[in-house]
Amino acid sequence: VPYRLLPDWTTGKGQGYLGDKSVNWEVTPEDQITGFEAELVVQGIGTNGATTRLSLFRWLGPKNGYGVTYFQGSYSITMPDWTAGQDQRINTVVTLEAFNDRSKLCNQTYWTRQGTSAQFFASPSNITFCLDAIPAQPTYPEAVVLAWLKDQNPEFALTPDAQAELLLVVPNPPEQIVSLDYPGTATVTGTGNTTKSTMTVESTIVQAGVQRVVKWQLREVMAAEGGGTTRWRIELAE
Numbered sequence: 001v002p003y004r005l006l007p008d009w010t011t012g013k014g015q016g017y018l019g020d021k022s023v024n025w026e027v028t029p030e031d032q033i034t035g036f037e038a039e040l041v042v043q044g045i046g047t048n049g050a051t052t053r054l055s056l057f058r059w060l061g062p063k064n065g066y067g068v069t070y071f072q073g074s075y076s077i078t079m080p081d082w083t084a085g086q087d088q089r090i091n092t093v094v095t096l097e098a099f100n101d102r103s104k105l106c107n108q109t110y111w112t113r114q115g116t117s118a119q120f121f122a123s124p125s126n127i128t129f130c131l132d133a134i135p136a137q138p139t140y141p142e143a144v145v146l147a148w149l150k151d152q153n154p155e156f157a158l159t160p161d162a163q164a165e166l167l168l169v170v171p172n173p174p175e176q177i178v179s180l181d182y183p184g185t186a187t188v189t190g191t192g193n194t195t196k197s198t199m200t201v202e203s204t205i206v207q208a209g210v211q212r213v214v215k216w217q218l219r220e221v222m223a224a225e226g227g228g229t230t231r232w233r234i235e236l237a238e
Contacts, residue, residue: 019044019053028089036089036116040066043077050076054093058118069118074098075106075130089113093120098130103143105180106130124206127177141199141218141232142182148234149177149205158219158233169214169237174205186220196220199232214238 022045030038037058044053054071071077073095082090093111098104108128111120127146129135134151138144148156148166150173157163179202186197197220204213216237223229 017044017053018042018055020046024084026084029087031089034116039089039118041090046074046076048075052077054079054090056090056118067118069120071095071111071120072097096128096130097125101142103138103140103146104130105143105146124176125178127180137223137231139232140182141216142180142201144218144232144234145201145203145216146177146180149174149203156234158221158235162233162235166234166237170205170207172207174207175209176206178204178206178211198235 019042023042024045025040025042028036028039028041030036040055040057042055042057043051044055046052052073052075054077056069057066058068059065060067071093075096075098077096078094079090079092080094081092082088091113095109095111096106097109098106105127106129107125109125110123112123113120128150129143129146134147134153135143138147138156144156147153149170152167152170152173154160154163157166181202182199186199188195188197190196199218199220201216201218202213203216204211206212214237217235218232219235220230221233223231
């Protein structure tokens with residue numbers, strides 16, 4: 001008996017689309033030794049060419065039809081422990097939800113399967129760069145703060161003394177970066193050669209299991225390579 005999968009607009013459904021542009025699918029076979037049931041794995045491909053939707057279907061019987069576990073990541077979805085065509089079950093799913101902001105930041109969540117069930121538990125979401133790698137020269141203040149939080153590179157501090165002070169406020173990279181807020185406009189003081197542009201970024205981070213707010217002040221400076229290029233560097237944190 002055929003059962004309708006997604007998309008399905010009938011009453012009570014509403015899980016969403018299988019894919020925005022196209023789909024790839026395969027069946028993960030039943031494993032009688034581990035008790036893992038067969039699953040239909042459907043990867044939905046987004047307009048950026050990456051997997052942005054993932055649906056895992058299980059047969060629940062003639063009465064209930066199919067059950068589905070559904071993931072959405074507007075930037076991408078990856079399955080680090082799974083390779084297509086290898087009859088492997090998916091145990092871990094990583095979703096990246098894009099903020100659609102100027103610095104290409106994403107909210108990253110790890111989902112871990114509970115035993116052989118269709119349930120996945122989510123880790124606390126963490127702000128990261130959508131491309132994962134830290135940019136060599138972040139353009140905007142909030143990206144500079146995120147880059148520093150990730151590996152505490154002294155290049156992103158205004159001076160060596162500023163780096164030492166920053167390490168007193170945030171001694172180690174945080175376990176979680178909950179939020180990054182910024183006004184979007186710089187404060188300009190002085191005139192002529194004394195003009196100074198500054199901006200404040202406010203972050204919420206988790207360290208040693210404790211959530212706290214850290215405010216960062218950044219100053220715009222001329223880049224070492226010259227040519228009129230400027231960089232934002234962290235002056236202090238509190």
